[in-house]
Amino acid sequence: MADPSNGFCPYIDIRIAGAASGPLSGLTFAAKDLYDIAGHVTGGSNPDWLATHPAAEKHAWAVETLLAAGATLTGKTITDELSLGLLGENAHYGTPENPRAADRVPGGSSSGSVSAVAGGHVDFALGSDTGGSVRIPAGFCGLYGMRTTHGRIPLDGVLKQAPSYDTVGWFARDADLFARVSAALLQGEIPAVPPARMVIAADAFEIADAAVQDALAPVVDTVAAAIGESATERVCPTGLDAWKAQQGVLQGREAWESFADWIDRTNPRFAYDVARNLAQRATITDAEVAAAKPVRAALIERIDELTRDGGVICMPTAPFPAPLAGRRLSKSGPDRDRIRQLTCIASASGAPQINLPLATVDGFPVGLSLLGAPGSDEMLAGFARLLASAGR
């Protein structure tokens, strides 16, 4: 369905040289089409958003910060339209290649960023994560990728989806570079200390395919050994499906509110499933919102209990390797719902979560995620580097 002339898939060239010297000098990066780049329209990879918005007057905070750190911007990357997706298929501009899994989706919504990094087009890339949009593509393409603590990194100049969930994130192929980018964006030191303890999320593992559980088992052992103290627990006693449901309601309401006026005014073109999901979100009632809020509060409390004082939760990043591209909606829809049982945990709690690309199933990447307490972003990036430098 894609127009091959548009220049996306995974990205369109926009070159802005970084500062002459800096900690990221000599590196190239790309930014998801939600980040403002001065002089260009931030299109959200939807042609009607592009057509109805003016060019950005200044760079997004994250773009400006990376340029100031010496990195050179070389492209704007495709996203699932308006960041509304987890698989990386865009009906307007196409599906970026998954360089690690031919014919399979790259994951989304940061699809072009993950594809550009995994394919070696850039050294690293900016994504964003509201409901899983950095974690899932990192898992599917075998990259280091992190969703940061909500509110930790300024979202100035980033096209908003659901403000109480939107976060900045990024991808890199190796843990050392990932840590260097993390230092620049978090504006702090990246330590080399392991978490204090680890909870292995039994219920999250149960959602994954058996092959994924098997492939991740030795990685869990390695990580547990590096940490020292670990225990297996059910993260959500009442079932992850209830956590997924509250996320659907609360994120859904916010996303609808972000786009409702523009949709009413513009009647934009969308892929069918994107429009269908938005229309469903338009029907979320105040009563549903009120009922979901205590579930979210309980989730936040439970995650705090498990992660406070340096703890991490480990779980599969996604329940399966990247699915085939171009499948029927009746196949991909249920897969997306399964993914959301895992991604809702960090989304709702505001916690940071990093994907460690340390396993494969049939040659396709599968990732182990570590989720820490809000504010533990540096620790997660540092521990990933520590594991890698130990040859793990």
Place this chain on the structure above:
Amino acid sequence: MADPSNGFCPYIDIRIAGAASGPLSGLTFAAKDLYDIAGHVTGGSNPDWLATHPAAEKHAWAVETLLAAGATLTGKTITDELSLGLLGENAHYGTPENPRAADRVPGGSSSGSVSAVAGGHVDFALGSDTGGSVRIPAGFCGLYGMRTTHGRIPLDGVLKQAPSYDTVGWFARDADLFARVSAALLQGEIPAVPPARMVIAADAFEIADAAVQDALAPVVDTVAAAIGESATERVCPTGLDAWKAQQGVLQGREAWESFADWIDRTNPRFAYDVARNLAQRATITDAEVAAAKPVRAALIERIDELTRDGGVICMPTAPFPAPLAGRRLSKSGPDRDRIRQLTCIASASGAPQINLPLATVDGFPVGLSLLGAPGSDEMLAGFARLLASAGR
């Protein structure tokens, strides 16, 4: 939002000469992009339908019949995507001009056909009418236009929407040419006899703006005088809103079934409102269908009672003149619902309905409709010519 390079708005040139001699020799026509034209893909004015279907192998029955009657095809006309609309706005290819009302919609879904005829680009044009798609544009652009009796004209080679409602229809600027085209497509004589009697549908008039009621009043008097016997009655004792509701359920279910598999397979691009309405149709339950069927049966019986033995019902074609183009969905949606209280009557009963373009409000066309018993197509076309020849 439209791509100006696509050639629509109102139509793209495709020239196929008609037979050397015939009753329509020397006339040109265009066909809505639901009609097969051999060697071209019937696109339904949706880019993804176009991309996922092969070229037609032969002409649609109606196209073939017109060519055989001597008319020359000069274009394929834009429609609301997949005929799903009443206003004539297409997010992919643009909104055809209403030559009688600048800045206003042409009406749909036969938007390009009505625009091409009203603008003088062709002598007449094929449209189709499932839920009002010939009647409404004829009303908005001031043309003669007819929805034929359901099943009267073969739909071979016409992209289907809701099979128990889909019909062939056509537009012309004057009643004499309209009757000549009618003779060719109905394959019969067009008589010059008035209806036996007329029912003035009080409840249908009440749905129209006061200005429309006022503008149509002298036309109703003229028509009543030509017929001789007339009476004012409420067509639907329980309220036209209930008739509209059953139409929404039964046509909606059929339309969803027509497109569901293709949507599941393709995840096509649609304007937001089109996708939203389809998604709503996907949720129609069997219980809702079962509840709607007796309402339709009662409607059919009531219309039979009012139109049998040569009777006609007269009513406004639309409740208002063509609305402004490009309005908010929150404005255009309620207008569409109001229209459907009028158009559901012929749609659900399978009756033919002709628009007589004999009035204006503030210079914008408003039409009076005559609805006859199923099978009375020739009578309606003939009476329209009779009125015109009498200078009415």
